[in-house]
Amino acid sequence: MKASKRKEVLSHHLERSLHLPDGVLTTLPRMELSGNRRILIEGCKGIVEYDEDRICLRTEVGTVRFLGRSLYMHRLNPACAVITGRLLSVEFLE
Amino acid sequence: MSFSSRLTGFVLIRCEGGYPTRFLNAAADAGIPLWDIRHKDGVLWCRAPAADYRRLRPAARRGCVRMRVQKRGGLVFHLRRFRLRFGLAVGTLLFLGILQAFSSRIWVINIEGNLTVPDSTIRAILEPLGIREGVSFADVDLTDLRLTALQKLPSLTWLTVNQSGSIVTVEVRERTSTEPLSDTAPANLVAVCDGVILRVNAVTGQAVVKPGDAVTRGDLLISGVMDSSVGPQLKRAAGSVTARTTHTLTVTVPLCETVTNRTAHVIERASLTLFGLQIPLYTDTPLRGEPTVTTETRPLRANGVALPIGLHMTRYHYPVEETVVRTAEEADILAEQQLATAEKTLRETLTVEERVVHREITDEGVTLTAVYTGTQELTVAAPIA
Structure with a gap:
């Protein structure tokens, strides 16, 4: 666990020093928002909570909570998750 | 999804x-x-x-x-619902196979752009070169085809073949005929028929006739050879010569004659054309004599496109000789009609001033002799000999 943490920190420093975009060497989740209607999450580790107005996903940086109305998971596979509906907020929980 | x-x-x-x-x-x-x-x-x-x-x-x-x-x-x-219906699978496979096999072949040939050269002539030349029903278009060497077809059809100046699915369109351009005598070549003006000169107006060249002169067909009216200080010069004669001329038209219609009717006895033989094949729809009875043969192909059409399915008619015409007997009145009416037709052509060049018709009715038939007197333009260009 410690080794992986050390590797993550090293990758982060390398990214900074080489002026690379965040997430190229590290395993940060990538999220792509299309307005407030659709969000694509790469690096989703699992679902914590799933409801029509609340979806919580576990990621590398912790839990991400999406609040909204008529939310539903359009697609879920090991590579990515796609949530559609009317998004109201995105929260990052430690 | x-x-x-x-x-x-x-x-x-x-x-x-x-x-x-x-x-x-x-x-x-x-x-x-x-x-x-x-x-x-x-x-x-x-x-x-x-x-x-x-x-x-x-x-x-x-x-x-x-x-x-x-x-x-x-x-x-x-x-899965159709898993026990093998016929459907076989039929689908068969359909796809036929579709694949047939779609890459030529089934319809359209020829465009020809006015005087008949379609059948162009087809006859193109068939040995690979443009015929049932042949794969990929096997056709277009460059060789164009050269060979234009060599064999000298009346065409351009030919191309375009493919759209199974339809091949052959576009051609015909050679336009050239004037035998150019507008600038030296020439004389000669008389087109006999007559008495009324007016002479020589624009270019030297007039060799004057009003009152009588001329016969082919006589020189305006010469293109002009004298000058450096010797004779050759010009294209121009001008007009008006003359009084007389023309006679004679029409004879017999009261009894034997005519050959080529369409009286016709034997028709139909064949079904199906993707280039001709399936006869008649019994193979031998034909007697030597009839005149005409053919006609009637393809089935869909949205104006001729399909490779249709009827091919072969007609064998046997001439039949018929004896026509007319009364004097009938012969007279027919003679008037024939004279009117001939007169119409004559009036294109002649301004008729006097028309005298002489009718002679004998036991043999009716003869109409019409004498027309009038004025007309007498000149026609002829090369300088």
């Missing part, structure tokens, strides 16, 4: 009870793609590939959910 999902089949799953999120996580861990996931009133709905349904069972056990298939969709499930 993606096209591949519809092709390979999918299931709509209803999950009740337990922990739906745990089920979703387990499915994602197992690498099973899910889509259209909805959670409403404690029931989780999702779609999954039909092939992965069995692999979802462990995930359902982990999430303690009861999983039910609500709907099956996709081509696989549609085709």
